[in-house]
Amino acid sequence: MSNQEQILQQLRTWMNELFEIDEEKIQLETHLYNDLDIDSIDAVDLIVKIRELTGQQIQAEHFKSVRTVADVIEVVEKLQQRQA
Template identity: 50%
Template sequence: MTNEEIYLRLKEVLVESFMIEESAIRPEANLYTDLDFDSIDAIDLAAKIHLVTGKQLKPEQFKNVRTVNDAVEAVAELLRS
């Protein structure tokens, strides 16, 4: 998957699973301050990523994820491993 494909899939997940307005989802959007994520949402997102990729993010891979683009990069790294 390319980063663009990951971004589009992640955007779908955010809209469908977290009821976030599509227009609010931008690469630079902060998950916590712009999209109102909390720690439970972060865990849910990691679980959704596992369902989509078949691979599990380790907590240390996800703890530095702050923006949508950070999440895309984390998934891209996960898929490369």
Template identity: 30%
Template sequence: MSRDEIIDITNKFLVEEFEVDTEVVQAEANLKDSLDLDSLDYVDLVVIIESNFGIKLESKDFTDVNTFNDLYDLIGSKLHAIA
């Protein structure tokens, strides 16, 4: 799966699930602040990512995830690990 496909799929479910405008989802924007995430929202985010991409995530995977770009990179690396 290409990075563009990962970004498209991710942005679609972020906008839908977290009810934000598409303009909020910017590559360098802070993920937590932009989506107003709390700890329960992170659980929802993990479940949504796992179901959309067929990958398994752990809490430690999010240690270095600050921006949307970081999230796309995380998903891409997990997808490449199972390919």
């Protein structure tokens, strides 16, 4: 998984599986908390999935600044760059 579209598709799959969110609602500009009702517990579940994907440890406090799906993709891209 190397580009934004692939990461976005993976996020859509995870969010559908974990939170039963319709994949069509998950767009780059979608706000996690306001639009998708993702709470802090849900965010931890998402962090675990990202850790599985990247093999990188994510600190929960670093994820606090994440607001949109695009922000999540940016975090994943940075972790993948560190891994390479």
